[in-house]
Amino acid sequence: MIRSPRVAVFADAAAVARSLARRVADAIRAKPTLVLGLPTGRTPLALYAELSRLHEAGEIDFSRVTTFNLDEFYGIPSDHPGSYRSFMRTHFFGRVNIDPARTHLLDGSAADAAAECERYERAIEDAGGIALQILGIGTNGHIGFNEPAPELEARTHRVTLKPETRRSNAALFGGREEDVPREALSMGMGTILQARAVVLLATGAPKAACVERVVNGPITTALPASFLQLHPDAVLMLDEPAAARLTPNS
Ligand code: F6R
Numbered sequence: 001m002i003r004s005p006r007v008a009v010f011a012d013a014a015a016v017a018r019s020l021a022r023r024v025a026d027a028i029r030a031k032p033t034l035v036l037g038l039p040t041g042r043t044p045l046a047l048y049a050e051l052s053r054l055h056e057a058g059e060i061d062f063s064r065v066t067t068f069n070l071d072e073f074y075g076i077p078s079d080h081p082g083s084y085r086s087f088m089r090t091h092f093f094g095r096v097n098i099d100p101a102r103t104h105l106l107d108g109s110a111a112d113a114a115a116e117c118e119r120y121e122r123a124i125e126d127a128g129g130i131a132l133q134i135l136g137i138g139t140n141g142h143i144g145f146n147e148p149a150p151e152l153e154a155r156t157h158r159v160t161l162k163p164e165t166r167r168s169n170a171a172l173f174g175g176r177e178e179d180v181p182r183e184a185l186s187m188g189m190g191t192i193l194q195a196r197a198v199v200l201l202a203t204g205a206p207k208a209a210c211v212e213r214v215v216n217g218p219i220t221t222a223l224p225a226s227f228l229q230l231h232p233d234a235v236l237m238l239d240e241p242a243a244a245r246l247t248p249n250s
Contacts, residue, residue, distance in 0.1 A: 009246075013203040034131055035068070035132075036066070039134055043136040048091045068120075068187075069088060070143075087219070132195065135199065138212070139209075141223035143225045144188075161243065166182070167180075179206055189227055200234065202236060202237040208244045
């Protein structure tokens with residue numbers, strides 16, 4: 001039986017990052033105009049460091065690569081130090097030779113959020129769709145800012161953030177949870193599932209419980225990442241602590 005998502009377990013977070021960075025490098029070598037979907041958060045930091053290292057070593061040319069980030073806070077300008085635009089500049093875009101015009105993020109200062117979400121969907125379509133979407137996962141099973149809820153949105157949309165999600169982003173706002181915006185704009189589940197390949201990164205013991213449910217549980221809007229079971233080319237790349245609740249055959 002072909003199971004989705006596939007599961008790949010590595011000794012530690014650094015090994016996960018090295019393996020995915022190699023995959024990204026190979027994909028860019030095969031197609032220099034690759035379209036990547038990217039997450040922010042703590043988990044992908046090791047990946048961005050490794051990709052930057054490979055670029056410095058002359059092994060990856062990002063000059064023709066296009067990127068789309070999953071989400072952005074709503075209600076702050078893109079140059080706000082807590083914005084995901086700023087995060088990406090600090091940890092990745094500012095360290096490689098990517099063309100800033102090819103790095104797409106939702107505009108959290110757009111007056112008309114619905115129009116901004118539509119613009120983003122069109123931009124992804126105009127770029128030919130996302131070839132490889134990289135995801136992190138919240139401990140509540142969210143991907144992008146698609147939070148557990150009775151219903152999920154298919155397309156890019158405006159969301160109200162859960163208290164636990166605002167708490168886990170407090171570091172970007174000087175540790176002050178009350179300064180984390182209450183809303184965000186996020187790709188929808190359909191936007192994510194339309195990527196031709198999806199890689200979900202999860203490292204550390206706090207992710208083990210939701211990883212187990214993503215692999216073995218039912219598909220449910222209470223665990224948005226469970227929808228990856230419907231994707232024909234999705235893989236979970238895990239370190240051992242995040243994989244601790246999986247049995248070898250699960
Ligand atoms: C951020 C995003 C979120 C994070 C998730 C995990 O762009 O899409 O879904 O991936 O909150 O965050 P970390 O990696 O900080 O545990």
